[in-house]
Amino acid sequence: GEQVEQRPPHLSVREGDSAVITCTYTDPNSYYFFWYKQEPGASLQLLMKVFSSTEINEGQGFTVLLNKKDKRLSLNLTAAHPGDSAAYFCAVRITGNTRKLIFGLGTTLQVQP
Amino acid sequence: NSKVIQTPRYLVKGQGQKAKMRCIPEKGHPVVFWYQQNKNNEFKFLINFQNQEVLQQIDMTEKRFSAECPSNSPCSLEIQSSEAGDSALYLCASSLTGGTTEVFFGKGTRLTVV
Numbered sequence: 001g002e003q004v005e006q007r008p009p010h011l012s013v014r015e016g017d018s019a020v021i022t023c024t025y026t027d028p029n030s031y032y033f034f035w036y037k038q039e040p041g042a043s044l045q046l047l048m049k050v051f052s053s054t055e056i057n058e059g060q061g062f063t064v065l066l067n068k069k070d071k072r073l074s075l076n077l078t079a080a081h082p083g084d085s086a087a088y089f090c091a092v093r094i095t096g097n098t099r100k101l102i103f104g105l106g107t108t109l110q111v112q113p
Numbered sequence: 114n115s116k117v118i119q120t121p122r123y124l125v126k127g128q129g130q131k132a133k134m135r136c137i138p139e140k141g142h143p144v145v146f147w148y149q150q151n152k153n154n155e156f157k158f159l160i161n162f163q164n165q166e167v168l169q170q171i172d173m174t175e176k177r178f179s180a181e182c183p184s185n186s187p188c189s190l191e192i193q194s195s196e197a198g199d200s201a202l203y204l205c206a207s208s209l210t211g212g213t214t215e216v217f218f219g220k221g222t223r224l225t226v227v
Contacts, residue, residue: 034216041220042220043217043219044204044218045115046215046216046217049213089156091156098168099144099146099161099208099214100146100161100169101146101156101158102158103148103155103156105155106154
């Protein structure tokens with residue numbers, strides 16, 4: 001089945017620095033990709049969804065890049081601030097009618113002032 | 114903010130006891146998922162429903178776990194005989210149908226089996 005590898009597991013940056021989290025996946029039938037943020041005690045918050053093509057999506061303070069050729073998905077926080085400190089998870093949906101998501105193991109990001 | 118409501122937020126059970134948690138999906142969402150997130154942040158898909166029908170469930174769910182999504186009532190996930198290894202955050206999520214729809218998560222029920 002689909003396997004999603006997320007790197008790095010832990011990341012510590014200073015305020016204003018960029019932070020890059022990358023996921024690679026194996027199933028060529030993967031077609032829909034998500035990034036979630038999880039703060040302690042809170043829900044998984046959807047940051048961005050990306051479709052099945054090489055795509056760069058920009059959100060508030062971050063950029064998401066999908067490269068289907070390399071089966072790679074990345075999240076780039078362009079100028080991190082302490083409020084970005086949280087766990088980040090990528091998730092992949094594969095073709096089929098179950099609609100379930102396959103998650104990476106997450107990246108715990110610490111942004112130091 | 115997520116409109117998926119999970120209760121209780123925290124649940125403590127002894128080994129062998131039943132553990133039951135509930136989920137109210139976002140209004141209008143016919144698809145409901147249950148995931149288990151362990152202390153290593155691994156997400157394990159347990160089961161999902163479309164309306165009241167099971168779409169897919171894993172073996173673990175078929176044996177000690179039971180779940181249902183009755184019409185006009187909260188969905189529920191119940192562990193018949195809790196084990197220490199069941200201690201985890203149980204996340205409920207809901208979505209519309211369609212392959213490109215977003216999935217919205219509740220805050221979870223944190224189960225501790227002592």
